[in-house]
Amino acid sequence: MLQCFPIIALYHYRIVALDIHSFIIHNSLINMDKPTIAGKAPLPVELKAGETYAWCSCGKSSNQPMCDGSHKGTSFVPKVFKAEKDQTAYLCTCKLTGNPGMCDGTHKKLE
Ligand code: FES
Numbered sequence: 001m002l003q004c005f006p007i008i009a010l011y012h013y014r015i016v017a018l019d020i021h022s023f024i025i026h027n028s029l030i031n032m033d034k035p036t037i038a039g040k041a042p043l044p045v046e047l048k049a050g051e052t053y054a055w056c057s058c059g060k061s062s063n064q065p066m067c068d069g070s071h072k073g074t075s076f077v078p079k080v081f082k083a084e085k086d087q088t089a090y091l092c093t094c095k096l097t098g099n100p101g102m103c104d105g106t107h108k109k110l111e
Pocket residue numbers: 039040041042091092093094095096097098102103104105106107108
């Protein structure tokens with residue numbers, strides 16, 4: 001079983017404490033590219049059942065929290081998902097969530 005213990009990571013000139021589980025989830029051990037922190041709070045988005053959405057994972061999109069193609073030339077790809085029902089979803093803008101696309105509260109660890 002994966003052990004969770006604190007580590008320190010450098011994110012865009014900020015020291016952020018993360019546990020090893022979050023670190024692995026964000027592919028930081030495999031992908032050394034770091035996403036741009038586009039925001040420090042989730043954005044509410046009205047999702048429509050059956051519609052397909054592409055969440056920006058690189059943080060460079062000017063259409064946050066959705067992809068605008070700005071990841072081209074990076075190792076990031078958008079998280080494409082289909083809404084199962086009409087709902088207001090709170091999508092991650094910090095790009096550090098452990099549940100790609102959806103805010104999981106990780107932004108609260110940012111200063
Ligand atoms: S905005 Fe990224 S986890 Fe909340």
